[in-house]
Amino acid sequence: MTTRRCVLVGGGVAAASAAAHLRKRGFDGDVVLVGEEAAAPYERPPLSKEFLTGPPELVRPLEPDWYAANGVELRLGVRAVDLDVAGRSVGLSTGERLGYDDLVLATGARPRRLPGFDGEGIHYLRTAADAGRLRAELATARRIAVLGAGFIGCEVAASAIALGTRVTLFEPEPAPLARVLGPAIGAVLMDIHSERDVEIRAGEYVTAVERGRHGFVLTTSRGDRVESDLVVVGVGSVPNVELGQDAGLAVANGGIAVDEYGRTSAPHVYAAGDVAAQHHPRYGTRIRVEHHDTAVRQGANVAANLTGEVTPFEEAHWFWSDQYEHSLQSTGRMGDFGSVVLRGSMAERSFSAFSMVDGRIQGVISLNRPGDVLAVRRMLFTPHEVTAAQLADESLPLKRLMPRTKAAPRAGAR
Amino acid sequence: MSGAVTGQWQEAMQLDELWEGEMAGVEVGGEKVLLMNVDGDVRAYRNRCPHQAWALDEGDFDGETLTCARHLWVFDARSGTGVNPDNCRLTSFPCKVDEDGTIRVDVG
Numbered sequence: 001m002t003t004r005r006c007v008l009v010g011g012g013v014a015a016a017s018a019a020a021h022l023r024k025r026g027f028d029g030d031v032v033l034v035g036e037e038a039a040a041p042y043e044r045p046p047l048s049k050e051f052l053t054g055p056p057e058l059v060r061p062l063e064p065d066w067y068a069a070n071g072v073e074l075r076l077g078v079r080a081v082d083l084d085v086a087g088r089s090v091g092l093s094t095g096e097r098l099g100y101d102d103l104v105l106a107t108g109a110r111p112r113r114l115p116g117f118d119g120e121g122i123h124y125l126r127t128a129a130d131a132g133r134l135r136a137e138l139a140t141a142r143r144i145a146v147l148g149a150g151f152i153g154c155e156v157a158a159s160a161i162a163l164g165t166r167v168t169l170f171e172p173e174p175a176p177l178a179r180v181l182g183p184a185i186g187a188v189l190m191d192i193h194s195e196r197d198v199e200i201r202a203g204e205y206v207t208a209v210e211r212g213r214h215g216f217v218l219t220t221s222r223g224d225r226v227e228s229d230l231v232v233v234g235v236g237s238v239p240n241v242e243l244g245q246d247a248g249l250a251v252a253n254g255g256i257a258v259d260e261y262g263r264t265s266a267p268h269v270y271a272a273g274d275v276a277a278q279h280h281p282r283y284g285t286r287i288r289v290e291h292h293d294t295a296v297r298q299g300a301n302v303a304a305n306l307t308g309e310v311t312p313f314e315e316a317h318w319f320w321s322d323q324y325e326h327s328l329q330s331t332g333r334m335g336d337f338g339s340v341v342l343r344g345s346m347a348e349r350s351f352s353a354f355s356m357v358d359g360r361i362q363g364v365i366s367l368n369r370p371g372d373v374l375a376v377r378r379m380l381f382t383p384h385e386v387t388a389a390q391l392a393d394e395s396l397p398l399k400r401l402m403p404r405t406k407a408a409p410r411a412g413a414r
Numbered sequence: 415m416s417g418a419v420t421g422q423w424q425e426a427m428q429l430d431e432l433w434e435g436e437m438a439g440v441e442v443g444g445e446k447v448l449l450m451n452v453d454g455d456v457r458a459y460r461n462r463c464p465h466q467a468w469a470l471d472e473g474d475f476d477g478e479t480l481t482c483a484r485h486l487w488v489f490d491a492r493s494g495t496g497v498n499p500d501n502c503r504l505t506s507f508p509c510k511v512d513e514d515g516t517i518r519v520d521v522g
Contacts, residue, residue, distance in 0.1 A: 371472065
């Protein structure tokens with residue numbers, strides 16, 4: 001009998017999570033993780049936050065010695081260059097071909113690049129190596145320009161301010177993160193950054209970059225010229241679909257299309273993480289989520305399905321962003337920002353904005369109320385009925401709105 | 415990882431202030447401590463998530479598991495072991511309840 005081999009393509013947390021759960025579930029075949037980066041899997045969210053402002057330490061989902069101890073072969077610094085789904089093999093940048101019984105595509109995403117914005121002093125942030133270069137240059141930069149006030153842009157701006165650097169933040173939309181958070185919460189975020197002396201240029205973008213004698217001179221869409229020592233570009237990401245797409249796998253929503261079990265259109269090929277556009281049974285549609293937590297959970301789910309379980313992935317997606325002392329979190333889907341129910345106070349920067357349809361919570365965005373997000377995450381896909389007045393009433397704990405479970409309350413519990 | 419008993423039992427809280435299924439963040443001998451009443455048994459842990467050191471008392475305790483509010487790491491409240499992810503654990507401190515209901519913790 002030959003040993004079954006599972007190849008994980010990608011060196012991020014989705015692949016690490018798949019490896020961990022394969023072993024946890026007793027998969028005793030070969031597991032090979034092929035990762036393009038030199039580092040063993042690590043968490044990316046700290047790269048725009050603690051990694052820049054504190055010690056440049058990587059937060060790892062698994063200790064580096066876990067892999068050898070658990071018979072998981074790490075092929076780091078190696079790129080998967082082609083995939084043969086009929087012959088069940090993957091070609092590597094080393095020239096080798098690696099046969100597989102099952103393959104997991106967890107190739108992630110890469111930063112979207114702005115044409116003409118490349119080279120020394122112009123930073124994109126995705127990898128530990130990117131963050132290391134940015135961190136080194138931030139140490140001596142007096143002023144920086146951040147292009148794009150998405151999560152990466154806002155977090156880098158906050159980190160740079162914490163390091164005592166002057167920041168100009170450009171955002172073509174009227175407010176930071178307006179598309180994700182809606183205009184009202186976007187405006188709160190804009191105030192938070194303005195108060196920390198970030199120069200926010202909303203509704204404005206950079207049309208050209210020139211290298212001056214000291215750093216850069218940026219020309220803006222309003223015709224202004226802005227100087228900066230370095231430039232950080234955070235204008236979204238592009239999923240790394242090419243390996244799968246070139247092999248003929250179906251694509252959707254810009255990613256590799258997978259069903260609720262993580263299966264692509266080719267037998268024995270799965271996908272997880274940023275690259276996966278997965279059918280979500282609770283929504284009845286394909287969604288592609290570019291957040292850390294979903295990548296970890298999808299990796300675990302694919303491992304379960306690879307080891308004989310038949311478990312659909314139907315978890316709620318959830319994300320956080322830390323900026324200054326503020327914690328922003330969200331779960332579910334927001335829908336129409338015009339009809340959200342507010343709990344708490346935007347002025348005091350402690351609030352949750354709920355989206356509701358027919359007495360059910362669809363999603364929530366919270367600033368500095370992470371407990372609300374935890375509660376909503378538990379309720380989202382459980383039948384419940386709430387009113388706008390209940391959600392807005394801070395004296396009523398959200399937990400109290402949770403439907404009663406069958407389990408009897410423990411004696412002595414309130 | 416658990417703290418060893420050093421005999422320095424310091425007063426942390428009164429048991430009647432910590433109901434079953436509740437938790438509280440307290441400071442004992444300069445150490446931030448999380449007290450949890452798990453079905454009548456009191457547990458004491460360092461009040462920092464092993465992930466990124468956020469305070470755990472802002473999280474959610476459902477009587478059995480503790481979920482860190484920051485990044486949703488989940489721990490078994492009785493043992494302190496990680497549930498998700500499962501390759502971590504909370505740092506625990508020796509803890510006892512006197513006959514008069516005083517919760518005492520040994521932070522070393």
